[in-house]
């Protein structure tokens with residue numbers, strides 16, 4: 695019989711049918727004795743409460759599931775939370791998509807190099823490559839596990855328009871040093887904040903230092919929508935371009951196109967076209 699793991703026991707959860715729960719190290723089997731279960735931080739245990747359930751129900755009852763008024767509200771709330779205008783944020787269906795479309799929207803020279811870190815989830819680097827750029831992975835600091843500013847400085851070449859620091863496991867990169875390097879060499883800074891939605895560096899939120907900040911709302915993150923991502927940007931034009939790219943090139947989502955006044959047309963932008971606007 696399949697045995698539930700400790701966290702499942704504590705939270706009354708069980709694995710989906712047919713999926714084996716991995717055994718925990720030192721776990722000699724399930725116990726229903728609460729005294730013998732040591733408390734530990736549970737990875738990815740969501741708090742889905744009545745408000746979230748009511749929100750999903752209201753969405754279903756509204757008859758509209760695609761990008762529309764709720765996403766617009768979420769973008770507005772996120773922008774307000776970070777003290778900016780809604781024209782500086784764009785929701786995406788994942789942090790990976792957010793990274794990808796922003797790198798395309800940044801219009802970096804194809805084949806140029808972006809400095810990143812090897813200590814991240816693979817999509818940080820995949821997004822660089824999908825945008826036609828070349829990742830250069832610098833070493834990390836052995837204590838913070840974040841990209842080492844000295845390694846960035848040593849790796850800079852003339853073919854390098856951007857740095858992509860990752861605030862790993864909720865700990866901020868040394869943004870004072872990274873921003874100073876970026877300013878000295880005229881580099882764009884693209885912050886991966888997938889792990890760090892509430893992280894601050896010296897009282898300032900990460901994601902607000904560079905040209906772009908990216909957030910993930912994947913099922914295991916601190917703020918969860920299931921799948922989802924957000925772009926926070928300094929330049930409104932780049933954000934507008936990223937929004938269009940995230941919407942398969944359409945400049946109006948379906949919610950904005952159809953109304954009782956009739957159908958408004960939309961244009962599909964190609965990447966090539968977006969690079970020239």
Ligand SMILES: Cc1ncc(COP(=O)(O)O)c(C=O)c1O
Nearest residue numbers: 788789790814815888910911912
């Ligand atoms: C550092 C980092 N960046 C980007 C991502 C991608 O986020 P998403 O799953 O929302 O695409 C992850 C996902 O875990 C991540 O850990």
